[in-house]
Amino acid sequence: MCDVMYLFKTILSSPDGFIGSALVFSYILMAIAAPLIAPYDPLIMHPQDRFYPPSGRYLGGTDQFGRDILSRLIYGARASLYVAVVSVGLAAVSGGFLGAVLGYLGGKLDTLLMRLIDILISFPPLILALSIVAFLGASIHNVIVALAVTYLPVFVRMARGTAISLKQKEFVQAVQAIGAGHSWIVLHHIMPNVLPILLAQATLAFSWAILAEAALSFLGLGVQPPTPSWGAMLGEGRQFMLIAPWIAIFPGLAITTIVIGINLLGDRIRDVLDPRLRGRR
Numbered sequence: 001m002c003d004v005m006y007l008f009k010t011i012l013s014s015p016d017g018f019i020g021s022a023l024v025f026s027y028i029l030m031a032i033a034a035p036l037i038a039p040y041d042p043l044i045m046h047p048q049d050r051f052y053p054p055s056g057r058y059l060g061g062t063d064q065f066g067r068d069i070l071s072r073l074i075y076g077a078r079a080s081l082y083v084a085v086v087s088v089g090l091a092a093v094s095g096g097f098l099g100a101v102l103g104y105l106g107g108k109l110d111t112l113l114m115r116l117i118d119i120l121i122s123f124p125p126l127i128l129a130l131s132i133v134a135f136l137g138a139s140i141h142n143v144i145v146a147l148a149v150t151y152l153p154v155f156v157r158m159a160r161g162t163a164i165s166l167k168q169k170e171f172v173q174a175v176q177a178i179g180a181g182h183s184w185i186v187l188h189h190i191m192p193n194v195l196p197i198l199l200a201q202a203t204l205a206f207s208w209a210i211l212a213e214a215a216l217s218f219l220g221l222g223v224q225p226p227t228p229s230w231g232a233m234l235g236e237g238r239q240f241m242l243i244a245p246w247i248a249i250f251p252g253l254a255i256t257t258i259v260i261g262i263n264l265l266g267d268r269i270r271d272v273l274d275p276r277l278r279g280r281r
Contacts, residue, residue, distance in 0.1 A: 010272050011265070011268050011269060011272055014268055016264040016265075016267060016268050017264070017265060017268035017269075019261070019264055020260075020261045020262065020263070020264030020265030020266070020267075020268060021261075021265055022261070023257055023258060023260065023261025023262075023264070023265075024258065024261045024262055024265055027077050027081065027254075027258050027261070028081065030074055030077050031074075031077040031078045031081050034074045034075050034077070034078060037074060038068075038070070038071040038074045038075060039059070039068060039070060039071055040067075040068035040070075040071040041071065042067060042068065042071040042072040042074075042075040042076075042228045043067070043226050043228075044067065044068075045065045045066045045067055046062065046066035046067070046068075047065070047066050048066065049062050049066045050062060050063075050064060050065065050066045051063075051064065051240070051243060051244040052066070053244075053246065054069075054246055058070070060073060060246065060250050061244065061246040061247070061250075063233075063236065063237070063240075063244070063247050064236070064240060064244075064247070069233075069246060069247060069250055070250075071228075072228035072233060073228070073230070073233070073250055073251060073254055075228045076228040076229050076230045076232075076233060076251065076254070077230075077254070077258075079140065079213075079217075079223045079227065079228065079229045079230075080210050080213055080214065080229065080230050080231075080255075080258075081210075082140075083140060083143055083144055083147065083209060083210075083213040083222075083223075084206045084209035084210045084213065085206070086144050086148075087143070087144045087145075087146075087147035087148045087151070087209050088147075088148075088151060088202050088205045088206055088209050089202070090144070090148040091147070091148045091149075091150075091151040091152045091154075091155050091205070092155050092198050092201070092202045092205075094148075094152065094155075095151075095152040095153070095154070095155025095156040095159065096155050096156075096158075096159040096191070096194055096195070096198045097159070097191070098113075098156050098159070099155060099156040099157065099158065099159025099160035099161075099162075099163065099194075100159045100160070100162075100163045100186055100190045100191055100194050101163075101186055102114065102156070102160050102163070103159065103160035103161065103162065103163025103164040103166075103167070103190075104163045104164075104166075104167050104182065104185065104186055104190055105182065106164075110160075114156075114157075114160070117152075117153040117156050117157065118153075120149070120150075120152070120153045121153045121154075121157075125150050125151070125208070125212070126212055126215060128146075128149075128150045129143075129146040129147055129149075129150045129212055129216065130146075130216065130219070130221065132145065132146035132149060132150070133146045133216055133221045133222075134221065138220065138221045138222065138224060139224065140222065140223050140224075140227075143213055143216055143217075143221070143222045143223070146216075147209050147212055147213070150212075151205055151208070151209070154201065154205070155198060155201065155202075158194075158197055158198065158201055159194045159197070159198065162190075162193065162194050162197055163186075163190050163194065166189070166190055166193055166194075167190070171189065172185060172189055172190070175189055196273040197273070199269065199273065200266065200269050200270040200273050203262065203265060203266035203269050203270070204262075204263065204266035204267075204270070206262045206266070207258075207259040207262040207263050207266070210255065210258060210259060210262070211255070211259060213229070213231060214229075214230050214231030214234065214255050215231060216231065217229040217230070217231030217232040217234075217235065218231040218232065218234055218235040219235070220232075220235065230251040230254050230255050231251075231255075233247065233248070233250075233251040234248050234251045234252055234255070236248075237249075237251070
């Protein structure tokens, strides 16, 4: 508990860590409290108020169906954050464990699976995610699967490289000498040392996942209407830029600010967990 509190204090002690934390946690609270703070139902249409500009009545204006933009932005945060957290979480947990096992055990299985990982890494991430979603079908759960598969190789390689270096350390060799099994060593000695690296990488991966979800929803392959999503809202608003630019501007600002916040927070977490990086900046 003390270590966690110290980590939070260290992160918040720098301007970039404080600003990043404030932006990220503001969006998280907004998504959690969406039913309480959204001024309107995001799915209710007000045909008489189509393309209503931002005003006291509709702070974010309305879209082509008369739906409140601000309410849809607030609820849209749920979809974006849900996809990012679940997809990156799946990739980090499964990829981290697989990489730790492969790095510790080595052998032919390690060589075979790493060649498959190299094949996945050779594809541009967004193109790979787009191909997987196109094959599975457009839905939020298929987007999660696609993003998890796309980012899995990064976590596998990071965990594997760390595990290879750790198994040469004296403390691991000492545990082997007293007869500890492979599973015990991986779970109790390799993974605890891999977790900080995975955490730092996962934080930075959230921003990519949000951008990827927005891109897929923009193309109509992500969150399906009428469920609000920032990427889908951006895609819907592009055709009305001349008459109602706020439809696309506000979701674009939301995506930009949360990605900036996550990158600031991720950089700070990486600096805290790996102090050697400070000298490179």
